[in-house]
Amino acid sequence: MELVPSQLITGVEDSHIKLDKEAVVLVLGGAQGITSELMIHFSKDYPCTYILVGRSADPRNASPGPLDALQHKDEIRNYLVKQGDIKKPAEIERETARIFKNNQIMRTITQMEKGGSTVVYESLDLCDEAGLSSFINNVYDKYNRIDGVVHGAGLLEDKLFHSKTSESFGRVFDTKVIPLRTLAEHLTPDTQFVIFFSSIASVYGNRGQTDYAAANSVLDKYAWALKEKINGKVMSINWGPWKGAGMVSPTLEKEYERRGIALIPLQDGREIFLNELKYGKESQVLIMAGNNW
Template identity: 40%
Template sequence: MTSASVPVPSSAELAGRTAQASLAPESWGVLSAPRGATDPTFAARVTAPAVPVAPATPTAPATLTAPTARAVGEALPVTRIPLRRFVIDHVTLPAVPSWDALVAAGRASSLAGTRFVVVEGDLGIGLALSSLLEQAGAQVRIVSADNVEAVAQLEAEPGADGLFWVASAGSPASVGSGLPEAFGALRAAALAGPRRLFVVTGLGGDLGRGGDDAELAPGVGLAGLVRTLAHELPDTEVRLVDVHPKEAPRRIAERLLAEMFDPAAPVVVGYRENIRITPELRAVELAPDGRGTAGPAGLDASGVVLLTGGARGITARTAVALARATGCAVELVGRTPLPDGPEDPATVAALDAPALRRALIETGVRRPAEIEKRIGRILAEREIRATLAALGEAASSVRYHAVDVRDGAAVAAVVADVYARHGRLDGVVHGAGVLEDRLLRSKTPESFDRVFRTKVDGAGALLDALRPDVGFVVLFGSVAGVFGNRGQVDYAAANDALDVLAHRASARLTGRVVSVDWGPWGVEAGAAAGRGMVSEELAREYARRGIGLIDPDEGVAALLRELREPVPGAPVQVVQMCGDAASFTSRPSSAGSSSAGSSSAGSSSHA
């Protein structure tokens, strides 16, 4: 771990290079972007909604210049879709017929001769489920989630009529039942091609939104994973049912079978105190408070804010906005080491990637991979210098900590250091994340682990290290966790898990805790082409589907406005996106669709 106070040049000295700074966070996928780009865009082939939306009066779009840009930096004239704020309610669903009623009506007889696989945990739910299935005439194979041969056993059961993964409803001590460890076996189960895939979690029946110790439960993040599988596996009925783990195993098993007989059920359902629920989006706009870009209440030049995600992207823009609004001290955490000196004079005049390419070739660099690697490093270092320069002019102090947020001990040490030097910590923004988009068939457990742990372990380490009196905590999430997204099984799971962690933390911390699930971000009008850009074709496809790109200034202003809300009654989870749920769950046209795992969907990080 490296921490350093940062002496930086003025922002005026770096103005010629700030156009290269990426302003887009890592929310949504890198599914149609320049090679090596972090492009928070939604370019999925989506077939069915994973989260319903409450009816709302649509907002009439205004025709303006979009913040997206052509490859040469020219703005595209497309319809600008306003940024909208949503909260997520749990709405009551109609009850389904009980298992006993289905048996009495003869409907259970349809299971005779079918073949099921049940992945058991440690609560006996799988045994109860297997017994009921066998009584109905089905053949059942039970696989233990903690068996080292679980992946091979699941691969050996292709084309089953149904697979129930009930292991994740078990206790925290259940080995191999939760993410990220369970991904390998879950992947094998899904790719075996069952007609039905039911995942069961034990987060309390409310999907972990009740503020219990949900971060320890194996089911955290699985709703986001299941929503993505529902997009990627059109021939499989994919569902998630959340229950209270203290319910009787037979009662849970009966509910699961009853759910199986409801073909119109949402992808995600919970049972809380016998009430059947599902999440639903509801548009709730905040009234203007006349304070413009003012910071959170109570934060001033004596305060301290810590932000993960480094000195780049939307996290950096948020840090600068907070510093300019309040004069607070800023502590940045990122994986990228600080530049160890000024830029090489050979490249300093090259202001964009093509110019850098020419400059590097002139210096004797010939290998394309090495050229692209150096371009990425140079642009990243320019962005870091520009961010630190802006913070140096606005913040009371700036310190950068070179830390990987997956290292819980290192994160705890950073927080302890901040408390030791300042005696306080007023706010935290967790924006760290990494993207390695791939379809399920190409996603490795190791890659899943990196993406998931960067978001989830980083958030957990931060939350555990905070004193209860922190003024606010913001977790940067993504609509990928809310809707699922083709090619982002890991990222969707991680962001869904962030929402659960936020609800738990809100019960312990006295200040505002909010997980903000962002839609796709754009860039400043007139910015040079480069990292984080959206192609003209994809921008027009978004517009056709009613999806807009968040203007960075507007998005940061919306965050500051959110943090000025009084804490009592403020929602713990907020969705900010340019569009509505129907836009994000409609099928794109062939012109704008793309699938993860293509050559343009390479691994990117945001640190």
């Protein structure tokens, strides 16, 4: 693949996106991580209905608890250890992750609603193709429109290839790839935009990430194919690693720093994403911090 530097021209022409208050935007994996940060920012300019999809349970169905305000894993873990009800380290980790996700989802919903949007959260595993298909049908039945889609769902289970199980490979690959066919089958041509969150791993590869790189390269190719069906914008964004939110753990962050790979700061990334959606014209863009290529 040949990389070509390209300057995004902003503000000269009108944004390609027009979303009125009745518009509906579907965001796969949109309640947590970088997708949530970017969509909170985006929704301030485009308040409408956002349907966020993830496997976690809807936090609005849970009763309020003393850990609801905690947004950092360390705080949650420390609380659970002090409380002493759970003893086994693996169980403490599991519960920490669950509460962290729950609180992130609640924060996303609250922030978007503060900006004037209506937020629907749907608990659904995207590897369940039939479930996703019937969910999208329900969305069309209820709203009669889907104006835009952002597919930001993904997960990492890094391991060297010889140590990977096919189940683990499947989870990483399917989460990204299974929704593609369903979207292609259901979305109507008047959809204004479909954005895939891919990774630089599909361009450069990455140690321990054959599954993840393969899945992302399918997203990249599919963006070109889906463009034939959708009149609006279809774009795969090969993100570099981010700082401050998402799947890059502190350990991975240190590893990137050691290798001289700069991380995308949240504030800059939010603005870049918004502009790319408003004015970008490419089917595939690679966005990373620094000047490493």
